[in-house]
Amino acid sequence: MIRAIRAFRDPGAAVRRLNTLVPLDEDATLALTDALATARPIKPRRELIGEGHEIVEPLLILSGWAARVRFLADGRRQFLSFLLPGDVVGLGHQTRPVATATVIALTPVEVCSAPPRDKSPALAEAYALSRALDEAYLLANITRLGRLNAQERIGDLFLELLERLRMAGLESGNSFALPLTQEMIADALGLTSVHVNRMIQLFRREGDLTWKTGRLTLTDPSALARKINRQPVRVSAIPFGTAR
């Protein structure tokens, strides 16, 4: 059933992620196909959603990276989370929801309207899981910022990205495309780009990773996870990809 969508376009990664969360049924696939008709490209640095504005509709990220971000009056910037293919932005059940953060494209991004959750129970469940995951990663981020040192923060973020990209099939071996600058990483981790640079070089010297031309390779993710004591995120007692 995924095939039908593939034929239409290549939303591969996004659909793959949703399908990993919950095996999608036919209704979900049809709804997704419809939604794909609304696909539109967003240029890097462009806003997808502005903080304080009313959310028109939830969006599904088809390709590219985006981020939720807050700007302080004096120019300081904080990335709240990174949004990857298959992530859904603007989920929420309240009436007339307002965006609590700006969402900007970090790379060329393709988004479409997220198919309405009432089209299929599988879709509703996928959204519920997606939102729960989103929240879990926010909690992880809080711990990271509050109690980890610079090196732990960076390692932890890289492991999180690997874990998330894996769900969308966007990782190969232990490497993935990382379209972030060191300054963006700094703004996500509460550090300066100078210090991020120094810590990454430390990782390199210690043989933990390779990073060049936009591709990051973790030498041994599980060893790294042990080194910085990281637990993978879990939000449901049912493992992903299990039939329900």
Place this chain on the structure above:
Amino acid sequence: MIRAIRAFRDPGAAVRRLNTLVPLDEDATLALTDALATARPIKPRRELIGEGHEIVEPLLILSGWAARVRFLADGRRQFLSFLLPGDVVGLGHQTRPVATATVIALTPVEVCSAPPRDKSPALAEAYALSRALDEAYLLANITRLGRLNAQERIGDLFLELLERLRMAGLESGNSFALPLTQEMIADALGLTSVHVNRMIQLFRREGDLTWKTGRLTLTDPSALARKINRQPVRVSAIPFGTAR
């Protein structure tokens, strides 16, 4: 309609908060009254929910303070958020949800089962708003930890607590009961208790606040908000307490 519940017990603050989020209809009030029958006390330091365990049912905090918390292997501790009367824990739409953090009581706490959301549309909307607020405060916390300095973090947290307690009617003038130790504040803000102490004394010297015997008074909240450039949180285009 609130009166009926008051007669039964004093869930005052919690009901007041929900009613502030959305004016509760009769069904919601009835459901709440039923839920109050399940009220139970929790001693300080006791776990309400354990990280990684399946969530049995969402809980409504009736009185007292609790917190979501993560412990690292080496003993470091991070408070993710504080839970106040009227807050609901464990909301989520996925099947068999798993707790992504431990929830512990900081003071004597009274909780009850949260009335099921399908009992009343008002209740469902209140939960949706509650969850959105919860998420918004997580985002605020991330910005706090990532980009504010020690003094800004503390001021920002105090303003947030005032803002939230106000919704439950638990503030008088610009003061409220603050049952936290400086060490807890430190563990929420990614600081040490020593440094929190020094910054609070700085606030005192600057005349921004008074804090003794468990009660915090902010001299001039809006001046403080301006000083550290804080914006109140908003998650819906509809102002709280508005009939829908």
Place this chain on the structure above:
DNA sequence: CGACTGCTTGAACGACCTCAATGAGCGTGG
């Protein structure tokens, strides 16, 4: 080739931490 953006490196500084000791407040038991 120039202009730009992002990475790299050095030196000095400072915000916050660590360690350690003292004091204040409070409940408990004798």
Place this chain on the structure above:
DNA sequence: CCACGCTCATTGAGGTCGTTCAAGCAGTCG
């Protein structure tokens, strides 16, 4: 009613992690 023990607040001295400022270098794009 006092002594004891406990938790929490306070204060000092010294150390460190991460920042700030500044400059040089490499890759990329028009």
